[in-house]
Amino acid sequence: MSSTASSPSFKTITEGSSRMCYPADQEQAVFYNPVQVQNRDLSILMIALYQERLQQRHQEKLEKRxxxxxxxxxxxxxxxxxxxxxxxxxxxxxxxxxxxxxxxxxxxxxxxxxxxxxxxxxxxxxxxxxxxxxxxxxxxxxxxxxxxxxxxxxxxxxxxxxxxxxxxxxxxxxxxxxxxxxxxxxxxxxxxxxxxxxxxxxxxxxxxxxxxxxxxxxxxxxxxxxxxxxxxxxxxxxxxxxxxxxxxxxxxxxxxxxxxxxxxxxxxxxxxxxxxxxxxxxxxxxxxxxxxxxxxxxxxxxxxxxxxxxxxxxxxxxxxxxxxxxxxHDKGVIQKALQKLQKMPHLSTKDRLEGLLTSCSEELDVPLYYNLPSLAQFLAVSSPPMMKIKAAIVNAGYKVSGYHKEPQAIKTDAPNHVVWDIIRAWCDTQPPPKKASSSALKMRAVEPKIKVNFAIPSSLPNPKKSEIRRFPQNPQPNWGPKPRATGVKRKLSAEENELSPQE
Missing domain, CATH: 3.40.50.150 (Vaccinia Virus protein VP39)
Incomplete structure (x- = not known):
């Protein structure tokens, strides 16, 4: 994406294959938000894959007798x-x-x-x-x-x-x-x-x-x-x-x-x-x-x-x-998206999309997740390393993954009591809390049902050793939504209200 000034009151930006001319004073008309470049890049990728699926479905119908x-x-x-x-x-x-x-x-x-x-x-x-x-x-x-x-x-x-x-x-x-x-x-x-x-x-x-x-x-x-x-x-x-x-x-x-x-x-x-x-x-x-x-x-x-x-x-x-x-998600489509991503020349957010799609491809198909710092904070203990908790879940015979929007997410098919047994076992390795709520003390006092093993198995991948950036930082300050565009009608209406006599 690049931008140039096309006139004193207008700017021209280039995004992907296209150019867009918009007013320099974005308060007055339709605005341009650079945050949404990734949204548009992802949409192009997913619609391109959909077009391929639709064409394939059409061909399969043609081949029927x-x-x-x-x-x-x-x-x-x-x-x-x-x-x-x-x-x-x-x-x-x-x-x-x-x-x-x-x-x-x-x-x-x-x-x-x-x-x-x-x-x-x-x-x-x-x-x-x-x-x-x-x-x-x-x-x-x-x-x-x-x-x-x-x-x-x-x-x-x-x-x-x-x-x-x-x-x-x-x-x-x-x-x-x-x-x-x-x-x-x-x-x-x-x-x-x-x-x-x-x-x-x-x-x-x-x-x-x-x-x-x-x-x-x-x-x-x-x-x-x-x-x-x-x-x-x-x-x-x-x-x-x-x-x-x-x-x-x-x-x-x-x-x-x-x-x-x-x-x-x-x-x-x-x-x-x-x-x-x-x-x-x-x-x-x-x-x-x-x-x-x-x-x-x-x-x-x-x-x-x-x-x-x-x-x-x-x-x-x-x-x-x-x-x-x-x-x-459809994991098969995501794998095709990762393959096609590098072949699309006009996508400027490929690195961010690769991290997003990779994280989605690794997610378990189970609803919702635990937040690791929240678990540790509740029990008044320092937050454990994510890899140790994931290792303990895998060693207990269950699956675990992250979530693409939350770096501290624990998404697992393990029953709740297994998750808590693992966090309680971590508490046993740490100094006693100086202050804990009555609810935390009750949870700490529950007898474990499983034997916890924090040894990291070789089968458990470590995302930190990957070159793929799953959670990149925002590219610039104030990275977020812009004010709603006013449009010509809304702008005129506001001006008319200001000029109208007050009762």
Whole structure:
């Protein structure tokens, strides 16, 4: 990415294959945020892989007997950039991804649509402008994204929604508009709600109650969003297939395919559930909303509470949910993404993406995680080395991984009592605490059920010895969200209010 001044009042930046001209005073119009370069780079990578999958599916159908004469030729993918702002994302899509047949650049703001037209000229793409939603090329329009998607004037293989704030109000329309097997790319930046600081807002937007100050809030936010998408899709006989679900900087971003399958909708209760968080210690349990039973194990029933015996006796429980309990990622697609990443010349954040994707590829498919410093702080002991705790879990016969957004995460399939036995064993190697809460003393006093071995096995990889940077530092100060763009309409309206007589 580079930038130059094109006039006293405008700047031009180059990102990937595209150039963008925007006002130097970003308070007055559509803004440019360099933080989102990684978001756009990742989106290009994931949509490019989706295009390859779609083309392969088309070819497999063609190869079926007596089917080739019934199918039109593969024409490429159609993308809706529903909240496009300047259109930079769309212009990168059409120039950097193979077989993009059509991109709709849509925004509600007049200033954004004007800037998109100017940026089409800036990139010499005038010859690709389409005259309608159905024609190949780039179609620019000013409209409410929900109205566009509900109208179903055109269906899309990919719908990208990157709003300022929450995407919740767009999900119902998006799951209906996207093609069967299509890809939704969804960003939510309302981490104050998703992370639990404003649980009432989260429940109103997503139908889920988060837990304030939980050690696993980063993953909980992702699972809340996935649950909201899955419920929206299920109403129309469609199911969610997460491809990649990540926390990045100050937001969450998910890539998920939507497929028609009424039979799979019936299993949704098995991958939806609740979190039970102790009010006295970091112990938590997860339980699905439903289960199967009967003689043939094919009768759906209400779920059961887990046996919550690893917490302090007499504890109360906070309840969070419902959340998505299924996988966050498709590991096969992630491996292909890591291979393709180095072959894409226009991605400037390859190192950061490699670290992110590598971490995701290593994650266990179990919901949520413990935060190691939180465990140690509760028991009033110095935080142990992460490798020793992971080694003890592996030596006890269980699996363990990290989480891509939290360097101190312990994600494991080990029961809660095993995790606590390991932390208690670490306490035994340290000096007695000078001060500890009554809850901590009760937890320390529990008799262990396993023999703990902190020896590091050769099979356990050490991320610190890898050249891949899984948790890179922010590239510059104040790396975060920018103020909401005002747009021409909002700017004029504000000025009119200032000039109007006061009563």
């Amino acid at each position: 007596n089917y080739s004469d019934k199918m039109p030729p593969y024409e490429g993918i159609r993308i809706l950039d529903a909240l496009a702002a300047s259109g930079l994302r769309s212009m990168r899509y059409i120039q950097e991804i193979e077989n993009v047949q059509h991109v709709t650049i849509n925004d509600l703001e007049e200033a954004a649509v004007e800037r998109a037209h100017q940026n089409v000229k800036e990139n010499n793409l005038q010859d690709k402008l389409a005259s309608s939603l159905q024609d190949p090329g780039i179609f620019i329009q000013q409209a409410d994204a929900r109205a566009v998607m509900y109208s179903k004037t055109a269906q899309y293989h990919v719908i990208d929604m990157d709003p300022y704030g929450s995407a919740a109000s767009f999900l119902d329309a998006a799951v209906q508009c996207v093609e069967n097997g299509g890809l939704l790319c969804v960003t939510c930046t309302d981490m104050a709600a998703l992370g639990g600081s404003h649980p009432e807002t989260c429940f109103g937007r997503y139908g889920c109650m988060p837990i304030q100050r939980s050690g696993y809030l980063q993953e909980l936010a992702v699972r809340i969003l996935l649950d909201s998408i899955s419920k929206s899709a299920a109403r129309y006989g469609r199911v969610l297939r997460p491809i990649l679900s990540v926390g990045m900087d100050f937001y969450v971003r998910v890539f998920a395919e939507i497929h028609n399958s009424k039979s799979a909708v019936n299993t949704l209760s098995l991958s939806t559930g609740y979190v039970f968080q102790s009010t006295q210690c970091p112990t938590f349990y997860v339980a699905p909303a439903g289960q199967t039973g009967g003689n043939k194990n094919n009768v759906y029933q209400a779920g059961r509470l887990p046996t919550m015996d690893a917490a302090i006796e007499g504890t109360n429980w906070k309840i969070a949910g419902p959340i998505w309990l299924g996988p966050l």
